[in-house]
Amino acid sequence: MCVEVASNGVRHSAETVAAISTLNAGYAWMGLNVFCTASHVLGTRKFITSLNFKDWDTIFYNNMLSLPIMIICSLFTEDWSSANLAKNFPAESRTNLMIGMVYSGVGAIFISYSSAWFIRKTSSTTYSFVGYLNKLPLAISGIVFFHAPVTFGGVLDILLGFFSGLTYGYGKMKQSEQSKQVLPTFQPTMSGSSQSQNDTYKP
Numbered sequence: 001m002c003v004e005v006a007s008n009g010v011r012h013s014a015e016t017v018a019a020i021s022t023l024n025a026g027y028a029w030m031g032l033n034v035f036c037t038a039s040h041v042l043g044t045r046k047f048i049t050s051l052n053f054k055d056w057d058t059i060f061y062n063n064m065l066s067l068p069i070m071i072i073c074s075l076f077t078e079d080w081s082s083a084n085l086a087k088n089f090p091a092e093s094r095t096n097l098m099i100g101m102v103y104s105g106v107g108a109i110f111i112s113y114s115s116a117w118f119i120r121k122t123s124s125t126t127y128s129f130v131g132y133l134n135k136l137p138l139a140i141s142g143i144v145f146f147h148a149p150v151t152f153g154g155v156l157d158i159l160l161g162f163f164s165g166l167t168y169g170y171g172k173m174k175q176s177e178q179s180k181q182v183l184p185t186f187q188p189t190m191s192g193s194s195q196s197q198n199d200t201y202k203p
Contacts, residue, residue, distance in 0.1 A: 055116040058112075058119075062116075126172070129165070136161050
């Protein structure tokens with residue numbers, strides 16, 4: 001009996017250690033994702049402003065730099081055998097899959113264009129914050145439509161995200177109002193014709 005209890009305790013402790021290690025790996029992956037996403041946004045904005053890129057230029061170079069990485073990773077990590085291709089692209093649904101891939105590619109072009117435009121027009125903080133806030137409707141729809149478990153932490157995260165969005169929007173609004181109230185500290189440059197016209201009307 002004691003041996004059975006001890007073996008159950010060892011088994012449960014091993015499962016606990018495995019679960020904790022999986023959880024830590026997930027958090028590490030999330031942290032790496034956040035770091036890479038922030039670096040990409042900041043780097044993209046820096047190159048857009050320094051090289052005076054337009055939106056289509058940003059899309060072109062961004063995708064062209066991503067293609068070699070994706071091709072190399074695909075060749076080394078995926079199974080390109082004929083059996084695997086036949087399994088993932090069956091003959092009866094191959095046409096529909098190809099059409100879906102084309103639609104997905106066209107949608108990705110518009111997403112890339114809107115992202116490049118948003119990064120160029122706004123700050124990196126606003127871009128990241130909007131990217132965070134668009135997850136709130138997904139979380140709410142998961143609870144309402146897909147019967148996701150309602151927990152205190154999940155509801156608290158949604159409320160914190162909602163109120164942080166309101167706070168950030170209010171802060172940006174007050175900042176824009178204060179910038180409009182500041183008087184200009186320099187005289188704007190005038191063209192030669194305007195300057196000569198002003199000199200004519202001087203006493």
